[in-house]
Amino acid sequence: MSSPPRKRVFPPIKVEPASTFLPGEREAVAEVCERLKGMPGALLPILHGVQDRLGYVPRDAVGVIAQELNLSRAEVHGVLTFYHYFRTEKPGRTVMHLCRAEACQSVGAAQLEFHARHTLGVEFHGTTADGAITLEPVYCLGNCALGPSVMVDNRLQGRVTPERFDELVAEARRRS
Amino acid sequence: MSAIRIFVPCDAAALGVGADETARAIAAEAKRRSIEVNIVRNGTRGMLWLEPLVEVETPHGRIAYGPVDAKSVPALFEAGFNSGNPHALCHGPTAEIPYFKKQERLTFARVGLTDPRSLQDYLQHGGYRGLKNALQMQPAAIVTAVTESGLRGRGGAAFPAGIKWKTVMGAPGPVKYVVCNADEGDSGTFSDRMLMEGDPFVLIEGMTIAGIATGAPRGYIYLRFEYPDAQRALEDAIVTARRNGYLGENIQGSQHSFDLEVRMGAGAYICGEETALLESLEGKRGMVRYKPPLPALKGLFGKPSVINNVITFASVPIILDRGADYYKHFGMGRSRGTLPLQLTGNIKYGGLVERAFGLTMRELLYDYGGGSLSGRPIRAVQVGGPLGAYLPESQFDTPIDYEAFAEIKAMLGHGGLVVFDDTVDMAAQARYAMEFCTIESCGKCTPCRIGSTRGMEVIDRLLAGEQPEKQETVLRDLCQTMIHGSLCAMGGLTPFPVLSALNHFPEDFRKSGRAAAAGHGG
Numbered sequence: 022m023s024s025p026p027r028k029r030v031f032p033p034i035k036v037e038p039a040s041t042f043l044p045g046e047r048e049a050v051a052e053v054c055e056r057l058k059g060m061p062g063a064l065l066p067i068l069h070g071v072q073d074r075l076g077y078v079p080r081d082a083v084g085v086i087a088q089e090l091n092l093s094r095a096e097v098h099g100v101l102t103f104y105h106y107f108r109t110e111k112p113g114r115t116v117m118h119l120c121r122a123e124a125c126q127s128v129g130a131a132q133l134e135f136h137a138r139h140t141l142g143v144e145f146h147g148t149t150a151d152g153a154i155t156l157e158p159v160y161c162l163g164n165c166a167l168g169p170s171v172m173v174d175n176r177l178q179g180r181v182t183p184e185r186f187d188e189l190v191a192e193a194r195r196r197s
Numbered sequence: 198m199s200a201i202r203i204f205v206p207c208d209a210a211a212l213g214v215g216a217d218e219t220a221r222a223i224a225a226e227a228k229r230r231s232i233e234v235n236i237v238r239n240g241t242r243g244m245l246w247l248e249p250l251v252e253v254e255t256p257h258g259r260i261a262y263g264p265v266d267a268k269s270v271p272a273l274f275e276a277g278f279n280s281g282n283p284h285a286l287c288h289g290p291t292a293e294i295p296y297f298k299k300q301e302r303l304t305f306a307r308v309g310l311t312d313p314r315s316l317q318d319y320l321q322h323g324g325y326r327g328l329k330n331a332l333q334m335q336p337a338a339i340v341t342a343v344t345e346s347g348l349r350g351r352g353g354a355a356f357p358a359g360i361k362w363k364t365v366m367g368a369p370g371p372v373k374y375v376v377c378n379a380d381e382g383d384s385g386t387f388s389d390r391m392l393m394e395g396d397p398f399v400l401i402e403g404m405t406i407a408g409i410a411t412g413a414p415r416g417y418i419y420l421r422f423e424y425p426d427a428q429r430a431l432e433d434a435i436v437t438a439r440r441n442g443y444l445g446e447n448i449q450g451s452q453h454s455f456d457l458e459v460r461m462g463a464g465a466y467i468c469g470e471e472t473a474l475l476e477s478l479e480g481k482r483g484m485v486r487y488k489p490p491l492p493a494l495k496g497l498f499g500k501p502s503v504i505n506n507v508i509t510f511a512s513v514p515i516i517l518d519r520g521a522d523y524y525k526h527f528g529m530g531r532s533r534g535t536l537p538l539q540l541t542g543n544i545k546y547g548g549l550v551e552r553a554f555g556l557t558m559r560e561l562l563y564d565y566g567g568g569s570l571s572g573r574p575i576r577a578v579q580v581g582g583p584l585g586a587y588l589p590e591s592q593f594d595t596p597i598d599y600e601a602f603a604e605i606k607a608m609l610g611h612g613g614l615v616v617f618d619d620t621v622d623m624a625a626q627a628r629y630a631m632e633f634c635t636i637e638s639c640g641k642c643t644p645c646r647i648g649s650t651r652g653m654e655v656i657d658r659l660l661a662g663e664q665p666e667k668q669e670t671v672l673r674d675l676c677q678t679m680i681h682g683s684l685c686a687m688g689g690l691t692p693f694p695v696l697s698a699l700n701h702f703p704e705d706f707r708k709s710g711r712a713a714a715a716g717h718g719g
Contacts (some may be wrong), residue, residue, distance in 0.1 A: 034488060062479040065477065069422075100480070100481060103460075105463070106463035123384040124615045127617045128543050161383065161386075161423065163389075164210050165386065165387055165539065166541045169247070176213075177213040180214060
């Protein structure tokens with residue numbers, strides 16, 4: 022007795038989504054790769070290079086970088102997502118890193134964190150609705166005697182009270 | 198009359214409280230008054246509560262004024278501060294300020310004194326004398342000097358530097374590396390940053406000596422992204438050193454070659470662990486490696502590598518300059534030399550204090566630190582970063598010594614002291630220690646990756662008052678698993694802040710105690 026022939030099921034073919042690169046981004050990624058790929062251990066310098074240029078590492082950059090370095094996309098994705106600093110979403114015009122570590126906690130970082138989240142209306146890693154500010158947590162800025170500390174783009178700020186924080190936000194909004 | 202030299206620090210901590218604005222205000226006000234000034238951007242003296250600390254050079258030495266914000270500049274000129282005249286912000290000669298005078302500055306001898314960008318300043322203040330001696334010596338003799346000095350790794354593990362160097366020196370092959378761990382992630386520490394920004398050449402000199410001693414022609418400084426000012430300082434200094442024959446081929450006409458580059462981290466605490474750092478330098482995820490093989494034999498790109506912390510390398514030039522005996526003469530027991538201690542958190546006079554091992558924590562907290570910033574009693578001090586124990590007042594007489602700290606189940610680590618006053622909730626601190634481990638664990642071993650999450654959950658249940666005795670037993674058991682079963686110090690030391698909080702401050706973990714504290718409005 023033969024069993025009836027099993028119906029064969031084919032999984033649907035996955036179609037690669039269309040490129041989500043914004044104009045100029047692919048060229049920027051390619052240029053950074055070209056410049057740095059000869060370095061030993063080039064992946065981190067390349068990711069830094071891309072983020073320095075574009076403010077983030079577009080998801081589609083993974084494939085380009087993988088090809089340039091002869092790595093798998095999984096390897097590049099793994100590194101990109103391992104490190105807290107690299108981001109795959111476009112940030113606000115100013116990035117504020119707010120220190121959450123112990124030395125800042127001892128002088129009111131938790132209250133500052135509460136204030137920041139409420140006044141900006143975002144959680145950590147979030148960007149304000151007007152696209153002005155992205156709020157990121159950071160674990161020590163090396164300014165532990167003059168906390169609470171915040172880094173506004175690349176500039177360190179010490180003794181940041183909630184009022185000072187509001188000033189920094191206002192300054193950032195004026196700049197952008 | 199020649200221009201008056203006025204020093205305004207360019208250290209990030211000083212910039213963070215307005216040093217650039219102060220410098221601009223001084224320049225503008227001097228111009229308005231037609232006074233010729235030469236503003237020098239030095240490193241910080243480490244008396245951070247006085248920042249921006251402005252110094253004026255006079256025939257009687259450098260006179261300190263601080264904190265000087267931009268608004269107080271006109272009044273200072275009015276009082277004649279450019280001649281060193283008295284003012285409410287004047288502290289007299291900088292070198293005579295007790296906080297500074299009572300220190301033993303060996304590694305930080307030049308920080309705050311010189312212009313960090315000036316090689317000439319560096320040479321005038323004793324720079325590159327260690328290298329000059331090293332170039333006359335056999336590599337083995339350099340390693341012997343480092344061993345005899347008793348210098349131990351200042352990053353936290355306190356492993357004798359000379360022994361590590363000897364292993365690398367003895368390893369075969371022409372390709373070796375010198376790697377500097379500048380991933381100073383511990384909260385409560387900033388000595389690496391202060392040194393790199395305030396005296397970058399001393400780190401370059403120390404690494405060059407390490408390269409010559411171990412036969413490694415190439416070095417990397419792995420620096421955290423949180424330190425952009427240090428990156429600029431180091432990169433500028435490397436270019437200057439290269440241009441003047443202190444890096445590159447045939448250093449100072451010798452047959453030795455050594456070159457160096459800065460690589461940036463990307464916000465991963467675990468990359469301060471040496472093997473994770475190597476993985477990261479190789480362009481991979483910062484996952485901890487199994488040991489053995491030791492990095493000294495199979496390190497960066499599989500080659501023998503010397504890995505030391507910034508302060509360790511920066512302490513080498515003075516050892517080669519003044520001799521191992523000079524350095525060894527400082528300190529106590531098996532902790533030789535000096536340690537740059539960092540007074541941070543809720544402390545009145547926060548800053549950097551470099552002293553020989555052997556002084557007590559109490560001296561640091563009260564004689565130097567002046568008690569808490571809030572004026573309330575100091576309740577707990579966390580020493581050695583987020584993996585360090587919380588110490589209660591009863592342990593403040595412990596001397597600063599690696600072995601004395603090990604005895605009380607604590608560690609000196611990188612020399613950071615974070616001060617908390619009596620408003621601190623130690624249960625929250627214990628929970629944070631576990632939370633930090635969940636965020637920063639590399640995920641390679643189970644006790645660290647999963648244990649930290651379970652630890653957070655158990656503490657939450659304990660604080661909610663669900664069968665508290667049982668939860669405490671589970672928590673202690675979990676801590677033992679993490680201590681003994683983790684691959685590296687991340688999981689292995691996270692229990693120390695948790696257990697010390699639980700042992701020394703049990704009242705904070707009891708629901709009734711917490712309710713009472715909340716009732717107090719604290």
